Every structure is written in C-alpha cells, then in structure tokens.
Amino acid sequence: MNDESPLQNPQSKIQNLRYRITFATRQTLAYVSVLELGKIWERSLRRAGMPLKYSQGYNPRPKLHFAAPLPVGCGSEADLMDVWLETPVDPAMMLAALTGVVPQDLSVIDVHAVPEDEAALSEQLVAAEYRVWLRDVAPETVQSAVTNFLNSDTLALAKRGRKYRGKTYDLRLLVEALHLEDAPAPWIGLWMRIHARPGATGRPDEVLKALNLVDTPRRCTRSRLILAS
Amino acid sequence: MTNTYHPIPWETIEALLHRVQKPGRYVGGEYNAIHKPWETTDTHICLAFPDIYELGMSNFALAIFYDLLNAQPDILAERTYLPAPDMIAQMRQAHLPLYTLESYRPVAAFDILAISTAYEQLYTNVLELLDLAGIPLRAADRDATHPLIVGGGHGTFNPEPVADFFDVFVIGEAEAVFLELIDTWRAHRHLPREAQLRALLDVPGLYVPRFYQPTGEFGAVTPTDPATPARILKRLLPMLPPTPVRQLVPNVEVTHNRAVVEIQRGCTRGCRFCQAGAITRPVRERPAAEIVESASAILDATGYEEVALLSLSSADHSEIKPLLEALLDRFKGRHVSISLPSLRIESFSVDLADMLAQGRRSGFTFAPEAGSDALRRRINKDIATEDLLAVATEVFTRGWRTLKLYFMLGLPGETDEDIEAIIDLAHRVRRLGLDIGGRKTEIHVSVSTFVPKPHTTFQWAPLADRATVERRQALLRERLRGRGLRLSWNQYDGTRLEALLARGDRRLNVVVEAAWRNGARFDAWDEWRSPEAWERAFDEAGFDVDDALYRPRAEDEPLPWDHLHSGVEKRFFQRDYRRSQAGELLSDCRESCHACGILVNYPGTWTAEWECPEQGVGSKE
The missing domain is CATH 3.30.70.580 (Pseudouridine synthase I, catalytic domain, N-terminal subdomain)
Known part of the structure; x- marks a missing residue:
C-alpha cells in the first residue's frame, strides 16, 4: 500500500x-x-x-x-x-x-x-471439469444413475432466475462427459466435463440433482477450466 | 481430562454442509485466525457468541478478548458461535457436538467457556449452546471436569435470570480482570468446582452467583456466607488498552464487515434511557495520533477497505475533527472509507459526516428518540424541534437524500400527543427534503419500543402495556404513509421478552429453562422467536408476567441487581428520575460534575484523561 x-x-x-x-x-x-x-x-x-x-x-x-x-x-x-x-x-x-x-x-x-x-476470460471459457467425490452411497447406485443419465437424449430443467420463469434448458446437452473414477476410501469418484459458454453453463450440483444424488455428502472440486485456444 | 477430546475430523463436518444454508459460517479459515498448538499450551479458552456467525463476528468485545488472550504464550483462545436452526438440526441428527472454528475441537474440551451475554434475548441461546456442546445446563450439575462457564457483556449488569447456568460473571470491563480470573482458576484447577469458585470470590469484579441467595419478595439477593462480598463493583480500566491490530477477516459476508477502532468508551450525555451510557462511565478517549496509527496498522494487516470509529457519541471526542482530517490525509487515494456511527443532531456532526462522505451519501441518521420537546426533556435528550429542523435543512442542502429518524415509543410520561409529534416531525422533515432535494427524498422512521433497563434512571419505570404500544404503532402506520416515507417498528412479543429478561430476578431461571425446553431460541429474531414456548413456560412455572413488567418499582424497594455496582450510585438515579418527572434537564457532565458516583468509587483509578471536570474529583452530593 x-x-x-x-x-x-x-x-x-x-x-x-x-x-x-x-x-x-x-x-x-x-x-x-x-x-x-x-x-x-x-x-x-x-x-x-x-x-x-x-x-x-x-x-x-x-x-x-x-x-x-x-x-x-x-x-x-x-x-x-x-x-x-x-x-x-x-x-x-x-x-x-x-x-x-x-x-x-x-x-x-x-x-x-x-x-x-x-477477450474477457468468461468469453474465452468453453468448458469446465469437475471432480465430485461422494460418500455414504453404493457405487452401483452411482453407476446406474450415470448410465441412465448418459442414455437419456434430453433432460429439460427450469432455468434459474426470475426473468427466465417458465423457460427450460437441456442439461443433458451441457454435460460433455461423465464417468466414475478412482477415489480414496470412503469416496466414490465422479468426473464430469460441463459446457461453460456464455448463456450455456451447467453446474455440478444440477448434475447431482439429475442423478438423484442431491442429498449425498460430497466434496466438489473444479479441476480445470478449458479456454478456447 | 481435556486431552480425551480430539478434534472433529473435517470429513465429519463436511458431510453436513451441503444440507444447510450459508455453510461458510461453520468452517472457520478466516485470515488472522490464530491456531496454537493444543498439547503444549497450558490453558484452553473458548470464546462464544450465542447467536449466528454473522452477528458474532461483528461483536467487537469478542475480537478484543481473542487478541488479548492469544497474546499470552500459555493461553490459547478459539471461537464458536451458535449455528442457525438448520445446522443445529443437522448436528443433533449426526450427534456432532458444538465445536470451535480454529481446531474443530468440541467446546466441552476447553478449560473455560466464556459466553457473551451482550443482550437479554441471547439467554435461551446460551442454553442451546451449552446443550449442543454437551455441557450440563445448570452450574449445580457440573463439576471440575466441565469447562468453567463465564458470562460477560452488558447483560451481566443484571444476570439474575440466568444466574443458575453460569459459574461466574464478569462485572464491568473484562480486559481488566480476565487474566486474573484465569490465574486464579489455574492455581485451583485440580480442586473441586466449588473450591475453584470460592477462590474466585477473592477476585474483585467477579460475581459468583452460587454464593448468593434471594431474600425477600423483590428478588434481591444477599451473600450466603460472610466471606462473600455483599456488593460487586465493576472493574474498570483507567485508560483504553491498545486496539487489536490483526483483526479477523471473515471469508463470508457478516453484519459488520470492516476494521474497527474504538475511539472512546463511556458517554457524558446522561440520556436517561441509555444503559450503555451509564454502565460504561467514565469517558475515556483514545488520543487521535494513536487512532491514526492503529487504523493504519489494522488496514495493512487486514486489507479492509473500511474502518469504523466506534464510540457511543462520536462527535464528543475532543479531537474528532483533526482526527478525521488526519485519517483522510493518511488514506488518501487508497480507497478506504471511514464510518462514524452515533452522530448527534447538530451542524458540527453534519460537517464531520460531510468530510467523510467522499461523494457518497447513503443516508444520514438522527436519533431524536422522542417527538416533542417536552418528552425529550424528560429523557434528557436536549434538542429542540426547531434546531432539529435546521440541522435537517443542512443535511438536505449538502446533498443527502435519505434521512433516518430513530424514535422510542412507550417512554415514561409519553402521551398520544407525543406520537402526534413524531408524525408531525417526520412530515415536516420530509417536506424540507422535498423542497430542497426533490422527489428522491426518503425519510425512514424507525420506532423501537422503550425497555426500562437496570442501572438507568428509568429502572423503576414499568414497561408500556401492549394495548397502548400497539395502538400508538397503529397510529404511526396510519399517518406515516406515502411516497418517500418508510416506517419500521418492533413486535411487542419481542419487546415484552426483552423487558422481562432485562429486569427479572432468579425466579426466571426455571422459566428460561422451561421456555428453552419448549423450543424457545433466537428470541431476538422475529422469524425464529416462539412466543408460545414462553407462554407455556410462564404457565408451567406459575410466573406472574404482568407483575414483573407493569408494576412500577418503589424507589426504596430492593432491586434484583442492587448487589452489582456500575460505579454510578442508585441515589444518583433516584434524583435523576425525579428530575425527569419534573421535566428538568441534566447538563453534560463534562461541564459540571453531577456526582454520579464514579469519582468516589474509583479514587485510585482516576486519571486526568477522564472527561470528569476537575471540581468533581472528591466531591460528594
């Protein structure tokens, strides 16, 4: 100073x-x-x-x-x-x-x-990778939820915020990749790459909600931001 | 014993956080938090504020003790706050005890648990806090394996309603006595609790409620044995101690999120309703040069972009203007804002606020407290309506568009005409604003209900009854409507509880515990308070609420707080109460000494720094 x-x-x-x-x-x-x-x-x-x-x-x-x-x-x-x-x-x-x-x-x-x-960082951003570790849930439950999610073609969710009332977006389209990965006990690892473009950004908690894992204890980390090269 | 408690693993806390609002309250990690080694530090103190983190982090007393205690090499002090109801439910379900934010250790692991009793509506939260910590509520049910439970804060000037739950109360300024308390406890730590408490009787300024019992019909207490002091005089520092520099910087938003320098303690104005002004006497100023150096050091150590200058009446600091000039000069170009609460209604204060505004004029606050000149004389708030309007004119002329007006309702001697006077005053101020500043003018009228507090001139007065208060509130709502006018007021349920707990005696302990068992918590929160829980508790205990609230006290009857002495004599308040009823003002006591008692009660402590005038020293009325 x-x-x-x-x-x-x-x-x-x-x-x-x-x-x-x-x-x-x-x-x-x-x-x-x-x-x-x-x-x-x-x-x-x-x-x-x-x-x-x-x-x-x-x-x-x-x-x-x-x-x-x-x-x-x-x-x-x-x-x-x-x-x-x-x-x-x-x-x-x-x-x-x-x-x-x-x-x-x-x-x-x-x-x-x-x-x-x-350009502003937010304009350069295209995707983000998240590591979500879950616990107190069976790996099979997570695996089958992931499989179901990936097999669905579309997953309409209500947009956040007042001005978007009544509007929906397709969460499935925003999730580029989603799979289980190794994690230290007692965790079950989940890895995801989600679109993060202006006007088309997904969040890991919305994916967890879609997977019906919203009440599962977790540790969430954004491991990488991917900018347009 | 304490070594059997291990820290709670982070994973255990983490597992609850996705289920609660604002989880950042429960994790600590603040910049300037102090982490000391547990095993190699002799004495472990937990500082607790029994309300949510946002309020507790804004309490400057806790910041002072955090700094003071951690400065001792053989003491560690950690913090805890009461979680919000959603987190409490999660913790109870998971059998997770209350923990500190530094080491995540259970609160029960500490040697001493110091709980702030800053105000009365915290009392049921104290029980919730003890219970969540797994500590027995009543002192009689605890032994030396439990933390010593210490209470401190303005509420301890009448702690009788919660006397059964604490082991000891600090009366007065804990900076003056905390280390003595700890030393005495250490010297007796291996003895049973009863013996520890008996030893604490020898420390001046400590009140150990176990050695007192109620006598007579009025709830006053007397010592149970000859070794117990009959009256406890508050502890007092002759001068303000250095201000904490490495102040905590919260990671999440809190109520007061800024650096603090206490520029003055005590107040000479003598407003008759004001407990803080009476119990923090005498006035002690921090010199301007020290304030500037402290503020600078704090901003460097915290990165804060705002510093608040704390006092009960900012403009009364004898060097206030040069102080602000020096601060503005020091922080020029560094994007630091300076806030100055508690300004008086006078053009000098407008000058001061103008100096600090730096173009930003968010709102100016006046606290006339009463609507009419006559009622203001009764409460010793010496400002005439015409002068107030002149100052308001100045405020609007200098560019402020929002003026907040603070009033009290239910003051002793108040009539409906005084409410009409509030309405009239608000409208006149609004018209002034509209004429000078135009349509953007906003007048916020805040009307809180007066609660007669112990150790004030009005301590004998009854609380205004519900019908009167609600009728007058309705009158205000009806008449203070329209564009540019906003009104806020207190719910009577909360006021009634505050009055009851402020002036209650030992019989209230069973009521407070019953209310807590019935679900009462967060009594200061409109959205969480439970009047039903209290009503059931009154019924169960057969407690006569009306007598406690609405019976005017006789001047000569013993009061439940007579054994606790603020240094201001009861005789002074009696004389002042009569002056109030006669509509007589009492001048600022820097002008002439009114023999409140401070000077005779602290003959060895007095320093020339006190604002007490020379002729008062040694005088008796």
Missing part, C-alpha cells in the same frame, strides 16, 4: 496492467459465494500492497474478473482471474507478495501479464 511500489519491473517498457492469476481454493474456501471470493481477493491483494485499479464513481470497486463463478460448495485446483492494476508490477513479485497474505485455504499458483485487448 505504499505510494512508491517496490514491485515495479525496471525492464518493462510497455505498461502491462492486466494480470492473470491462477489459484486454488479448498476446504473452508469451497463454501464461499463468488461475491465473497471477490472480496477475499480484493483484501488479499490490498494486503500484498498491490496498486489495484478501482472503478470510478461513488462506490469504487476493484477491477477483478473471474473466468467463471465457483458454485458454493466447490473448491478449485486451477481457477483463473484477471486483475487490473494502476501501475505495472513484476508478476513474479506479485506472486511472492501474495504468498503469506492469502487465507489458509487459498493458494496462488501462477501470475502472468496478459494483453489488455485479450
């Missing part, structure tokens, strides 16, 4: 003000909403002394863009976020400054500069 940041990279000639942070959340931080995660990041970056770029107006907000909101109850292994700064900072120094000032269940994996004119 000092005026003269020690983190300036003397070699940089162009002003790189947009940075992409790859991060992981687990355990306690799997239970926050996307708005709350935004605040956690804002405060972490402030503690790290990063010169955050704020919006104009009466209620200035830092410019932070997530690739996709994490559902409440879901951690992540490699989520992406873009952050804009007022003055350039060496990405390696940003990474170092963040270490030790983030909450215990947040880790920063990578920081790098990205071109200002690159």
Whole structure:
C-alpha cells in the first residue's frame, strides 16, 4: 500500500496492467459465494500492497474478473482471474507478495501479464471439469444413475432466475462427459466435463440433482477450466 | 481430562454442509485466525457468541478478548458461535457436538467457556449452546471436569435470570480482570468446582452467583456466607488498552464487515434511557495520533477497505475533527472509507459526516428518540424541534437524500400527543427534503419500543402495556404513509421478552429453562422467536408476567441487581428520575460534575484523561 511500489519491473517498457492469476481454493474456501471470493481477493491483494485499479464513481470497486463463478460448495485446483492494476508490477513479485497474505485455504499458483485487448476470460471459457467425490452411497447406485443419465437424449430443467420463469434448458446437452473414477476410501469418484459458454453453463450440483444424488455428502472440486485456444 | 477430546475430523463436518444454508459460517479459515498448538499450551479458552456467525463476528468485545488472550504464550483462545436452526438440526441428527472454528475441537474440551451475554434475548441461546456442546445446563450439575462457564457483556449488569447456568460473571470491563480470573482458576484447577469458585470470590469484579441467595419478595439477593462480598463493583480500566491490530477477516459476508477502532468508551450525555451510557462511565478517549496509527496498522494487516470509529457519541471526542482530517490525509487515494456511527443532531456532526462522505451519501441518521420537546426533556435528550429542523435543512442542502429518524415509543410520561409529534416531525422533515432535494427524498422512521433497563434512571419505570404500544404503532402506520416515507417498528412479543429478561430476578431461571425446553431460541429474531414456548413456560412455572413488567418499582424497594455496582450510585438515579418527572434537564457532565458516583468509587483509578471536570474529583452530593 505504499505510494512508491517496490514491485515495479525496471525492464518493462510497455505498461502491462492486466494480470492473470491462477489459484486454488479448498476446504473452508469451497463454501464461499463468488461475491465473497471477490472480496477475499480484493483484501488479499490490498494486503500484498498491490496498486489495484478501482472503478470510478461513488462506490469504487476493484477491477477483478473471474473466468467463471465457483458454485458454493466447490473448491478449485486451477481457477483463473484477471486483475487490473494502476501501475505495472513484476508478476513474479506479485506472486511472492501474495504468498503469506492469502487465507489458509487459498493458494496462488501462477501470475502472468496478459494483453489488455485479450477477450474477457468468461468469453474465452468453453468448458469446465469437475471432480465430485461422494460418500455414504453404493457405487452401483452411482453407476446406474450415470448410465441412465448418459442414455437419456434430453433432460429439460427450469432455468434459474426470475426473468427466465417458465423457460427450460437441456442439461443433458451441457454435460460433455461423465464417468466414475478412482477415489480414496470412503469416496466414490465422479468426473464430469460441463459446457461453460456464455448463456450455456451447467453446474455440478444440477448434475447431482439429475442423478438423484442431491442429498449425498460430497466434496466438489473444479479441476480445470478449458479456454478456447 | 481435556486431552480425551480430539478434534472433529473435517470429513465429519463436511458431510453436513451441503444440507444447510450459508455453510461458510461453520468452517472457520478466516485470515488472522490464530491456531496454537493444543498439547503444549497450558490453558484452553473458548470464546462464544450465542447467536449466528454473522452477528458474532461483528461483536467487537469478542475480537478484543481473542487478541488479548492469544497474546499470552500459555493461553490459547478459539471461537464458536451458535449455528442457525438448520445446522443445529443437522448436528443433533449426526450427534456432532458444538465445536470451535480454529481446531474443530468440541467446546466441552476447553478449560473455560466464556459466553457473551451482550443482550437479554441471547439467554435461551446460551442454553442451546451449552446443550449442543454437551455441557450440563445448570452450574449445580457440573463439576471440575466441565469447562468453567463465564458470562460477560452488558447483560451481566443484571444476570439474575440466568444466574443458575453460569459459574461466574464478569462485572464491568473484562480486559481488566480476565487474566486474573484465569490465574486464579489455574492455581485451583485440580480442586473441586466449588473450591475453584470460592477462590474466585477473592477476585474483585467477579460475581459468583452460587454464593448468593434471594431474600425477600423483590428478588434481591444477599451473600450466603460472610466471606462473600455483599456488593460487586465493576472493574474498570483507567485508560483504553491498545486496539487489536490483526483483526479477523471473515471469508463470508457478516453484519459488520470492516476494521474497527474504538475511539472512546463511556458517554457524558446522561440520556436517561441509555444503559450503555451509564454502565460504561467514565469517558475515556483514545488520543487521535494513536487512532491514526492503529487504523493504519489494522488496514495493512487486514486489507479492509473500511474502518469504523466506534464510540457511543462520536462527535464528543475532543479531537474528532483533526482526527478525521488526519485519517483522510493518511488514506488518501487508497480507497478506504471511514464510518462514524452515533452522530448527534447538530451542524458540527453534519460537517464531520460531510468530510467523510467522499461523494457518497447513503443516508444520514438522527436519533431524536422522542417527538416533542417536552418528552425529550424528560429523557434528557436536549434538542429542540426547531434546531432539529435546521440541522435537517443542512443535511438536505449538502446533498443527502435519505434521512433516518430513530424514535422510542412507550417512554415514561409519553402521551398520544407525543406520537402526534413524531408524525408531525417526520412530515415536516420530509417536506424540507422535498423542497430542497426533490422527489428522491426518503425519510425512514424507525420506532423501537422503550425497555426500562437496570442501572438507568428509568429502572423503576414499568414497561408500556401492549394495548397502548400497539395502538400508538397503529397510529404511526396510519399517518406515516406515502411516497418517500418508510416506517419500521418492533413486535411487542419481542419487546415484552426483552423487558422481562432485562429486569427479572432468579425466579426466571426455571422459566428460561422451561421456555428453552419448549423450543424457545433466537428470541431476538422475529422469524425464529416462539412466543408460545414462553407462554407455556410462564404457565408451567406459575410466573406472574404482568407483575414483573407493569408494576412500577418503589424507589426504596430492593432491586434484583442492587448487589452489582456500575460505579454510578442508585441515589444518583433516584434524583435523576425525579428530575425527569419534573421535566428538568441534566447538563453534560463534562461541564459540571453531577456526582454520579464514579469519582468516589474509583479514587485510585482516576486519571486526568477522564472527561470528569476537575471540581468533581472528591466531591460528594
């Protein structure tokens, strides 16, 4: 938070003000909403002394863009976020400054500069992969639910939100892949890859609902975000 | 004994979380949370707030003790809050006891469980918390293998309605006594509970209810043996201690989600309804330079984007304007907002709010408390209607569009004309706003029902009856309608319970327990309160609620809280009650000493920092 940041990279000639942070959340931080995660990041970056770029107006907000909101109850292994700064900072120094000032269940994996004119992360996103571990349920139950799901051609669900009242979408079309995978006891592993395009995004809890596993204890992790190359 | 409790595995907690609302309340992991090694730390303290996480995380007293206790190398302090009803149901079904958010250890594993009794509607939640922790409710049913149950907070100035459930209450400022309590307990930890409690009798400011019994018809208590102090004087710090720096930063949204610096404790205004003002005397200020340094250190350590300056009357801080200038200068360009609660109705306060607004004018709050000049004199709130309108004009002129007006209903001596005066005042303010600021003007009128509290001038007054309160609320609803006017009020069921618990005596313990067994919890929550559970409890105990609520106390009758002394003398309140009935004001006591008792009761503690005027020192009325 000092005026003269020690983190300036003397070699940089162009002003790189947009940075992409790859991060992981687990355990306690799997239970926050996307708005709350935004605040956690804002405060972490402030503690790290990063010169955050704020919006104009009466209620200035830092410019932070997530690739996709994490559902409440879901951690992540490699989520992406873009952050804009007022003055350039060496990405390696940003990474170092963040270490030790983030909450215990947040880790920063990578920081790098990205071109200002690159499309928003949410526009580049095409799919997300999730690992959902389940317990207190028989593997056969899960397997047969998965088989039934994959064998159905269509699965209409009501859209979320008031303005979509009466509208439905096809969850089956959004699920690109779904299968059981190995997991340590007592878990039964489920792996899925779900569409995550603007206007066509599925969520793992909706898949669990369709599988009739909504009340099953689980640990959910988004393992990968897939961007259009 | 405590070593037999292991932490609850994360997987066990995790298995419940998909079934409850806002699971982030139950997992901890906050930045600045302190994790100390259990086995190698001598004394284990659990700090509990008996309501949901969002409220508990906003309680600054808990933050102070978390910091103070964890600063001791041989003490660890962890936190717990009462889960919401959906999580309680899940935990009970899974036989999962209440646990702390740091180590996920069962609360029953701790040596000392300190529970906030910040306000009366928490009492049934205290029972729920103990029960969820697997700890017997009544002190008499516990032994030295159970945590020592300590109560603290404003509610302990009359803890009689829950005296049977606690082992000891801290009277006054726990910062001054907590470590002495722990040291004394340690020196006697291997003795039976009764002997531990007897040892605690020697610590000034601790109230051990076991050694007192009710005498006479009015519910007052007296010591059961000669070694017990007849009266317990609250503990007091001569000066404010340093403010906690590494404040907890919640991961989920909470009620007050910001950094806090307490700039002043106590209040010299002498509003006759105000318990906080009376029991936190004398005034102690934190110097402006220290506030600026603390605020800066806290923001660096937390990343918060807002700092609240806490006090009962912000504008009364003697350096308030230079303080705000210094803070604004220090945080310039760093996107930090500064909030200043409890402003008075005066143009100086408008200046202060204007300095902090930085273009954003969310809403200005006035607390006239009563509608008419006459009733305001009775409650010692010295502001004339015409002055209030002049200040409102200034507020609108400077660009605020929303003005909140706080009133109380059911004040001693109130008539329907005083309600008419509230209505009239709200409409006049609204017209001013419309004339100056236009159609976007909004007036929010909040009318809470007055509850006579112990250790105040109005402690002898009865609660206004339901018919009167509801008739006056209906009058307000009918007349405060229309564009740009919003009205909120309290449900009488909640008020009645608050009044009963605030002024009750030991006979209420059986009632509180019966109500809890009947399902009463979260009595401060309109959506969760259960008046039926309480009604059944009153019937079962044969408790005369009307007598407890509506009988005016005689000035000379013993009161259930007479043995607990805030430093302000009962004689002072008696004189002040008579002044109120005569419509007489009492000036701010920084101007001249009114001999409330603080100075004579703390002769060795007094420092020049107190706002008490020189001539008051040593004086007696």
